[in-house]
Amino acid sequence: MPELPEAEAARQRIEDGALHRTIERITLGEVSHMDLPDEEAQARLIGTQFTRTHRHGKYIFVGSVEGPWLHIHLGMAGSIRVTHGQSDLPDFIRFSLVFEGGNTLHFRDPRKFGHIEVIEDVDDFIAQKGLGPDALLIGDNAFAQNVGGTRGAVKSALLSQKKIAGIGNLWADETLYRTGVDPEARACDLAADRVARMHRASQEILQAVVDTGADYSRLPDDWLIHHREAGDACTRCDGSIEKKTVGGRTSYFCPTHQKGV
Template sequence: MPELPENEAQRRLVDRECLHRTIEAVELGDDVTYIALPGDNERARLVGRQFTETRRHGKNIFLGSKTGPWMAVHLGMTGRLIPFDAPEDPPTKTKLLVRFEGDRRLAFRCPRKLGKVRIIDDPDTFIAEQKLGPDALTITKRQFADAVGSSRSAIKAALLDQGKLAGVGNLWSDEVLFQTGLAPTDTAANLDEACLETLLKRLKAILEAVIDTDATYSKLRDDWLIRHRKKGATCRRCGGKIDSAKVGGRTAYFCTSHQS
């Protein structure tokens, strides 16, 4: 599932390709049953307007303007925003298509239909209504200690809780625990302040590094977990073995030697 860095790479792409163009139509694609897309009246609110800015909070991307409305996109498992130019055809499995004046188009492709597009008045109200915690890139030490550090859950589960910290999912929670040597099952509330500070610093460094590669994992360092994230693989840090286990309802990957 796309997490913060994948969403940020997408936000940067649409920011480069889709701003300051008048919207002529917002159309539904094929096979749009069982996917959360805006209705006719909602889509019509965008017609005649331009997106002049983008934002991202956690795993949500927003395209809009000072006075709104905004298009809020959640990519779900397999969603993708794809700018292209007519007469090229939209990608297969396009569920929503924004037609700008001239040739530019923006497709929302979503094969597994778990993504969502909504038309909203403003991102801040939306973030509050969704009860999202601070974004993982901008959360402060204090906020992190209060939200994540006070949890009685496993640290892996606390990092995944979007109400505490928005943007981290299965991949990057595993990565930061691997890089800081914490076991996914360690109780968050048992970590001391210095440990929480190190964890947050490393988390931000990881997210920034992934964003810098445009979320191209093959460009990340070979000693990262993501490069060898499978059961039985050899840990590039200590020579131990990578194993997996269910933690907080998700499959966590970790090194059985240096993460215990």
């Protein structure tokens, strides 16, 4: 499932290929049951140019200073492509913006759980969703308060988009694995320096994944991402990986080096 790094890679593709170009037309693929801009919303976009992008957690935005914004949510399997001229198109294109000069921004979504909508203001949108600070930008104090202050399981706190936006299941597990924290530990029982280490680790992990363009195969072999199987050898100690459901999500961890307190 796309998480923050995929959203950031998509934002970067939009930034590189879709700004400062006039939108000539919009084409739709097979879009039954999908939530996409209606004709009226599409008409507002024709003839305008995007001038900036923004990302908050897994949410992607592209817009301009005066005009409306597009909010793009990748859903379960969505992605963004920008093509130039008559290049071969991938399957499952749902929504395409054709720009003057030949670039086209495509929203591809095989599973149709993604959506696109026209919104007026990004800050209002983020406030209405009740999203916490972006995981790559959240500061020490906010992390200590929002995550470290939680009475529930630390993994659930990391996954709560209202506390911190953009950490999904994979990178919550990776953060806890790297810092030796039991996913079921009560966050408020953890010492301040352990919470601070989780903060640093989460940002280093997310940034490293962003730097690969969300290509997980390029991540180091000793990361948990490559060992998400019960019984696999732990890469940080003599233990082995176990699987457990925490806060409703499948979690992989090493009970030997990941401790509660």
